[in-house]
Amino acid sequence: MTRRTAARSSRRYRGRSTDQLRAERRQRLMETALAHIGEAGYASLTIEKLCSAxxxxxxxxxxHFRSREALLAALFDQFSEEAARVIGERLAGDTEDPVERALDAVSAFVRFALEEPARARLAFIEIVGVSPDMEARRREAIGRFTALIAQAGEHLASRGALPQQHYHLAAVALVGATNELLVEWLDGRTGLSAAGMERAIIDLFRTLILGARVRSGAPG
Structure with a gap:
């Protein structure tokens, strides 16, 4: 860092440093963009409109951002990282029953997604079809969540709670089903509250686990 750059960074405006002001501007841009996308969609967001608001x-x-799409990517990455953290924390929890621990992780993810509908709409609806780069980013995130579900299934199998098999395809199906159910809720087609949607998704996972146990003869 040069002396001139250091001096600029140390300047204070109304008690805040240049770096603090930069961080605040970036946060305002992201929060304002998210609110707009949640209400009117990404396609209608312009840089001029965003900066004015x-x-x-x-x-x-x-x-902060080289383009409108770069801002969208930052918002999506933030969602993905926070969601993965929520799931990881629950999977590493101290609930003794491994099935309940896995279901608790799914429940925590759904609650996280739906507690802020604008964030969920961005992640599950608005990002679709934006560009090949954004689609690749979306598919990469889906792959990470699929891997988490597959690992949870294999862990349950190692504990005798599920039959021994590869769980990648089952995880793909569950992630896809969860995605579409959340889209249905966001579009207002389910008639369910957020808590009701969470219960519906957990019931789906629980039913599939029970069915796998019955088919394999594993203890329930």
Missing amino acids: AKVSTRHFYE
């Missing part, structure tokens, strides 16, 4: 200049926008 966030009270940020377009020059400052380009200090």
Whole structure:
């Protein structure tokens, strides 16, 4: 860092440093973009409209994001990282029953997704079809969640709670089903509250686990 850069970073404006102001501007841009996408969709978001609502200049926008799509990617990455953290924490929890621990992780993910509908709409609806790069990013995130579900299934199998088999395809099916159920809820076609949707998804997972146990003769 040069002396001039260090001096700029140490300047204070109304008690805040330059770095703090930059971080605040970035956060305002992301929060304002998310609110707009949740209400009106990504396609209608322009950089000018966003900067006006966030009270940020377009020059400052380009200090943080090279394009509108880069901002969308940052929001999606934030969702994916936080969701993975929520799932990981629950899978590593101290619930003795491994099935209940797995179901608790699914429940925590659904609750996280639906507690802020704008965030869920961005992750499950608005990101679809934006560009090949964004689709690759979306598929990569789906792959990570699929791997988590498959690992949970294999862990349950190692504990005798499920039959011994590879769980990749089952995980793909469950992630896809969960995605579509959340889209149905976001579009208002289920008639369920967020808590009701969470119960419906958990019931689906529980039923599939029970069916696998019955088929294999594993203890229930």
